[in-house]
Amino acid sequence: MNDSPGSVADAVRAAIVRGDFGPNQRLVEADLSEQLGASRAAVRSALVTLAGEGLVERIPHRGAKVRAVSLAEAIEISEVRLALESLCAAKAAEVVTAGQRTELAAIGDRMRAAVAAGDVLGYSNLNEELHRRVREISGQRTARDLLERLRAQNVRHQFKLAMRPGRLAVSLPEHLAIVEAILAGDPVAAEEATRAHLRGVIDALRATVS
Amino acid sequence: MNDSPGSVADAVRAAIVRGDFGPNQRLVEADLSEQLGASRAAVRSALVTLAGEGLVERIPHRGAKVRAVSLAEAIEISEVRLALESLCAAKAAEVVTAGQRTELAAIGDRMRAAVAAGDVLGYSNLNEELHRRVREISGQRTARDLLERLRAQNVRHQFKLAMRPGRLAVSLPEHLAIVEAILAGDPVAAEEATRAHLRGVIDALRATVS
DNA sequence: CCACCCGATATTGGCGCCAATCTCGCGCGG
DNA sequence: CCGCGCGAGATTGGCGCCAATATCGGGTGG
Structure with missing residues (x-):
């Protein structure tokens, strides 16, 4: 609710770094939207950002998952x-x-x-x-x-x-x-x-x- | 029309690198949407991506402009x-x-x-x-x-x-x-x-x- | 018994509308 | 004449709906 724009990216990033989301774990937009209390559009924007940072992988029409670095x-x-x-x-x-x-x-x-x-x-x-x-x-x-x-x-x-x-x-x-x-x-x-x-x-x- | 998702980011990136968009030039979502024939959501996603790449700066509620690197x-x-x-x-x-x-x-x-x-x-x-x-x-x-x-x-x-x-x-x-x-x-x-x-x-x- | 095809389901992608916020210019007052 | 506040316009941000697509399961035919 008191989320400033961009904070969803911070929240998801922190969760990944903290290990709450494990490698290859699927990140469903609707689920994250509910967990974080943010709109789906905000979640989507955050996932795009994190994909650019190399933390998640996004495959068209197949969703996002946290990147497993070999x-x-x-x-x-x-x-x-x-x-x-x-x-x-x-x-x-x-x-x-x-x-x-x-x-x-x-x-x-x-x-x-x-x-x-x-x-x-x-x-x-x-x-x-x-x-x-x-x-x-x-x-x-x-x-x-x-x-x-x-x-x-x-x-x-x-x-x-x-x-x-x-x-x-x-x-x-x-x-x-x-x-x-x-x-x-x-x-x-x-x-x-x-x-x-x-x-x-x-x-x-x-x-x-x- | 035949744009695959993500190609808007490529188009805008190419335009910036080519110099079609000069430093500090404002990038209005609606304008780009019309120029590229893409939805505004797609343009927004592209701007987020390019912001992550350090090519554009996005200020909340104030729009995006191409980054001027000193x-x-x-x-x-x-x-x-x-x-x-x-x-x-x-x-x-x-x-x-x-x-x-x-x-x-x-x-x-x-x-x-x-x-x-x-x-x-x-x-x-x-x-x-x-x-x-x-x-x-x-x-x-x-x-x-x-x-x-x-x-x-x-x-x-x-x-x-x-x-x-x-x-x-x-x-x-x-x-x-x-x-x-x-x-x-x-x-x-x-x-x-x-x-x-x-x-x-x-x-x-x-x-x-x- | 196995392979293939096809439909149901879940999830993402796109679009239009409305609200929130910022910017700019006009008018008012000192 | 200048500074300040306020309102109109413009632009972004958010939300809900619908279409497009991939995945998974069952059913059918060989």
Whole structure:
């Protein structure tokens, strides 16, 4: 009722990212219309938007379903993330302010604490928070928007990866290296640390094949 | 009449890229509906799609207009292109087939001929064709789709850049270096040649400020 | 017994109307 | 003469209905 236009897209996107709607699940316009209390036209518009974001697939006269991203596609997405996040990290290292430095350092500390406590879920959230803050600090709006879309497509694989035993111990030092390089205001180190981190992610995804 | 669903988006996109619709031009749903012979709902859906692609801006209750991308945004887009096209070039060098090699070599030859003849327009088309083929050969669908969207946003700046006197002489050897590296099957050389080329593009865009 | 065809059902796509909202211009008052 | 408020026009947003199409099931014939 109090929905502003476009909020249906947000609601459905959140539901997909949250996992309420699983891969390949059909999204019937009438059902969503009732669940969200929105008109069918609004739902349709939202589905068009989400199709453009790569979160749902729409087949003419056959309806929409949430897109199931394959492992190969997850690797592709991670390759693009490597290229774009390293760019953002380098830019962030150049323009980071004092306040942002303390913020990043705090995230690093909380990551250490989460790993020490074995808090996988908390670490996963911090992981997302760190990457998001780096994107925002970089000021590269184009890259930021694209990366946010790719992240939404990849959350499921990302989450499965975080659940793998021993993953935290590998991931933590990589993230700390990124934080340290940005704190030092060293663009090339930040870029290389980010590249190394995402190479690790890609290798871990590849290892899933075997 | 014989429009398949989604073709309205293609028609409007083509019109924007072609320049029939200029930056900041208002896109009134009723007018487009009549021009294209499509229903207003179809036009609306197309505008939502194009808004997702960053080609038009939609403000609630205030209509849609074609997005005017600023010079700063054009530089951002080119930075992202640098990151993604270098990735595609490296991958293309790894998987290029014999048939694709001859095709790329032919494009290189035609570029040389166009520069020799002073054919700026023909060179601009070959430029687009070369970049597109490299993206396609790479097999990186995610990067390819993103790059195609970015290209559509940037055609105006790209075209203005191509018109600058002396630009061809600078651009040609950079493109030939990319072709040569891919023909040689050398991923790191292809990546570096592409980076160098797009650094040149970015520098040329920056020079527009002065 | 199996394969094919055909009809019932569910779902999307399209169209017209009406309400909500914004923009622009006119008139009023200071 | 200028600023402000208000109303008319234009445009988008939403809703209900109907047609077009795909899917699934049963029935029939070989």
